[in-house]
Amino acid sequence: MEKIAIIGTGLSAMSTIEALKSYKKFQISVFETGSKNNIKFLKEKKTLFPNKSFKYASKIFETEKKKFKKLYKIQENKFFLSSVGGLGGLSNYWGGGVQIPNDDYYEKYKIPNKMQDYKKEILSILNLNKKNISLLNVIRKNPLYKKLNTINDKQISIEDLNISLDEKNIKKTFTTGKYFIDLHKKKKIKLYLSHSVKNIVQIKDKYELEIEKKDKNILLKDFDIVISCAGLIGSSYLVGKFHNEFNKKFVFYNNDIYQLCFFNKNLKTYKFNKFNKFQFPHPLKKIKVKYKNFLSEGSILPMSFLNNKILGFSKNNVIYNYFKKFLIVGNFFIDSKLSENYLKINEKGEVTVKFKKKKNSQQIIKKFKNIVNNTFKKNKFFSIPYLNFKNYQIGSDSHYTSSLYFYKKKNKKILDSNCKVLDSRNFFVFDSSSIPPGMFYPTFLTMLNAFFNTKKIIKKYEKNK
Numbered sequence: 001m002e003k004i005a006i007i008g009t010g011l012s013a014m015s016t017i018e019a020l021k022s023y024k025k026f027q028i029s030v031f032e033t034g035s036k037n038n039i040k041f042l043k044e045k046k047t048l049f050p051n052k053s054f055k056y057a058s059k060i061f062e063t064e065k066k067k068f069k070k071l072y073k074i075q076e077n078k079f080f081l082s083s084v085g086g087l088g089g090l091s092n093y094w095g096g097g098v099q100i101p102n103d104d105y106y107e108k109y110k111i112p113n114k115m116q117d118y119k120k121e122i123l124s125i126l127n128l129n130k131k132n133i134s135l136l137n138v139i140r141k142n143p144l145y146k147k148l149n150t151i152n153d154k155q156i157s158i159e160d161l162n163i164s165l166d167e168k169n170i171k172k173t174f175t176t177g178k179y180f181i182d183l184h185k186k187k188k189i190k191l192y193l194s195h196s197v198k199n200i201v202q203i204k205d206k207y208e209l210e211i212e213k214k215d216k217n218i219l220l221k222d223f224d225i226v227i228s229c230a231g232l233i234g235s236s237y238l239v240g241k242f243h244n245e246f247n248k249k250f251v252f253y254n255n256d257i258y259q260l261c262f263f264n265k266n267l268k269t270y271k272f273n274k275f276n277k278f279q280f281p282h283p284l285k286k287i288k289v290k291y292k293n294f295l296s297e298g299s300i301l302p303m304s305f306l307n308n309k310i311l312g313f314s315k316n317n318v319i320y321n322y323f324k325k326f327l328i329v330g331n332f333f334i335d336s337k338l339s340e341n342y343l344k345i346n347e348k349g350e351v352t353v354k355f356k357k358k359k360n361s362q363q364i365i366k367k368f369k370n371i372v373n374n375t376f377k378k379n380k381f382f383s384i385p386y387l388n389f390k391n392y393q394i395g396s397d398s399h400y401t402s403s404l405y406f407y408k409k410k411n412k413k414i415l416d417s418n419c420k421v422l423d424s425r426n427f428f429v430f431d432s433s434s435i436p437p438g439m440f441y442p443t444f445l446t447m448l449n450a451f452f453n454t455k456k457i458i459k460k461y462e463k464n465k
């Protein structure tokens with residue numbers, strides 16, 4: 001029986017394990033730096049709009065981030081790092097808006113057809129089943145949503161956004177920590193909590209993991225396969241150390257993010273009544289804006305569809321309940337080509353994460369802002385000063401990708417087409433560091449990539465037996 005080590009318990013690790021289900025011959029160990037503590041997060045009150053960053057103002061987020069920064073000795077330089085550790089990873093902090101890549105994207109990055117064959121499996125993991133899709137269609141028929149369809153123009157399009165609709169939202173599908181605990185209880189995997197992998201060493205055909213467990217360092221040996229699903233920072237760190245790539249730039253992609261907030265006096269006339277039971281925090285409409293060869297995207301929804309709780313207001317807040325009837329809100333992600341971020345690791349294992357503005361980016365962002373505001377104005381949606389196009393801190397979008405996808409060591413790609421690390425026998429990376437850039441919501445592709453490449457590993461083992 002082959003021993004396989006998986007690092008992390010986020011959505012990419014979950015997708016990997018789902019793909020492994022069909023093959024019983026691996027003994028699976030999952031290592032996670034977090035503990036059960038953050039399961040408490042579920043009981044915490046969530047608010048969506050804190051001051052400076054686009055983050056849930058959650059105490060758990062802050063605590064886990066502190067621990068994460070300590071684990072990797074991270075310095076943020078003009079950058080708000082929104083990667084955190086913790087059981088379940090980032091899945092604890094969002095409600096499940098999944099963008100399924102369109103055909104152009106698959107074509108542009110030559111995503112193999114064989115990978116696309118697994119879309120159905122990922123939709124099923126995400127709970128985007130037929131029942132949910134028909135529910136989405138019912139909600140979309142609400143006149144409040146229909147009103148948004150009118151805002152289509154040459155440079156702007158408003159489209160449906162397919163999202164996973166978990167009725168008990170947030171709690172079930174996207175808190176993957178519970179999924180791992182259940183598998184551990186059923187003895188399908190061995191879950192090692194509070195185990196931080198600090199280094200991966202290949203000795204002949206096997207791997208040793210150097211692990212920090214509380215204040216002790218331990219060594220676990222004899223793994224045949226290692227799969228890193230530790231998130232972009234974690235995987236770049238582990239691959240960088242594996243290859244001694246110190247003081248080199250691991251460039252990654254993320255989006256500068258803005259809040260949208262428009263007023264339309266007619267929105268109030270649309271009654272909410274029978275749709276009340278669907279009140280939930282998911283946007284159903286996507287906004288796409290093109291300018292030259294740049295593309296920015298976001299999502300919008302009538303504010304009446306947002307639970308007061310998620311915004312930190314009480315159910316009975318009269319002033320808020322009145323004003324929200326007139327508003328549509330959303331977020332807007334600027335093309336990732338316009339920001340430049342990288343992380344670097346030094347010999348002491350310290351990490352710096354840095355943001356640098358790209359030349360002309362401000363001018364292009366201004367163009368995007370004008371296109372959006374003018375088109376909305378034409379349709380009688382008026383920009384609310386201060387709230388509309390309020391900029392969040394760079395890095396707070398949490399959608400970092402591709403740090404290892406392009407990375408080359410002495411002209412050789414550090415990952416091959418199976419996401420296997422250069423010069424390794426069986427060390428793979430399946431999180432967002434190994435997917436191509438250009439996704440505004442990278443989770444679907446990250447999961448698809450993890451699922452597809454895990455199936456390839458299984459095929460290889462089946463062939464050899």
Ligand SMILES: Cc1cc2nc3c(=O)[nH]c(=O)nc-3n(C[C@H](O)[C@H](O)[C@H](O)COP(=O)(O)OP(=O)(O)OC[C@H]3O[C@@H](n4cnc5c(N)ncnc54)[C@H](O)[C@@H]3O)c2cc1C
Binds near residue numbers: 007054082085090097
């Ligand atoms: C507020 C918010 C909203 C979002 N909205 C969307 C959205 O609408 N659509 C979308 O597609 N995406 C969204 N995302 C992004 C999405 O959450 C991530 O893409 C996805 O969860 C990443 O999953 P992952 O498994 O690759 O990484 P992570 O969730 O980061 O998991 C990494 C795991 O590895 C563990 N780990 C790290 N280092 C080590 C180590 N050395 N040893 C052991 N364990 C380690 C961590 O504790 C964690 O469990 C959002 C994120 C946030 C925070």
